[in-house]
Amino acid sequence: MYDELIHVPFIVKPPAEYDTVDAIEDLTAYLDIGPTFLDLAGTSAPDEMEGQSFLDALENGKTEREAVISEYANSGKRITSRRTLEWKYILDDYHDREELFDLTTDSTEQTDCSTDRPEVLESFRDAVRERMSHEEFDTDASFDDDVDEEMRQQLEDLGYL
Incomplete structure (x- = not known):
């Protein structure tokens, strides 16, 4: 994400x-x-x-949108991000982690600042969880049977899995 x-x-x-x-x-x-x-x-x-x-x-050149949500789901797990012009929050079920980036000082998303800005982290976490609570999520959904080991490795190398 x-x-x-x-x-x-x-x-x-x-x-x-x-x-x-x-x-x-x-x-x-x-x-x-x-x-x-x-x-x-x-x-x-x-x-x-x-x-x-x-x-x-x-x-x-201006939109009314305050934030965008991006999601990826597979095998009962998902990665969800919420992005504003200033911040990016990522909740990653695959790796059991969350990250927060200050895009005003770190546009390439290299330094997780979640421990430095707990109030921003909590706000974004709450917004993501609120959105997730209103969605149907198929925990049985998987493409595991359709992907061979080479393709799985390529997807993993790209950060999709």
């Missing part, structure tokens, strides 16, 4: 009548793609969609 794995470029070519920014520096999420395209099409997203349209951000 480090930015080098989850911070990916997303290129949007809106209709010509939009005067767009070069890049949105604020937070966006995968969940925002659907509502944004529906907004571009002139319709609104259904209430059950979690994402937020970032159509306005294409013109002004």
Whole structure:
């Protein structure tokens, strides 16, 4: 759940009548793609969609999103992160650990500062656990039978397992 794995470029070519920014520096999420395209099409997203349209951000570079959640789950375990512009928190069931990074001073997420900032850690932990409590999580879900040992090692080397 480090930015080098989850911070990916997303290129949007809106209709010509939009005067767009070069890049949105604020937070966006995968969940925002659907509502944004529906907004571009002139319709609104259904209430059950979690994402937020970032159509306005294409013109002004700013989003309304305060934080983004990233998740990976397999074999009854998961890794969940919550990121703001200033902080990144990672709760890792696979390795039974949690990490906190101050992105204003450590943009490459090299130094865990969870012991130095317990109040920030607790706030992020509570937000992640609150989100997790509202999700269905299949503890039997696994792709173990579909992955050979070589592929498993490659995924492990990349930090996915």
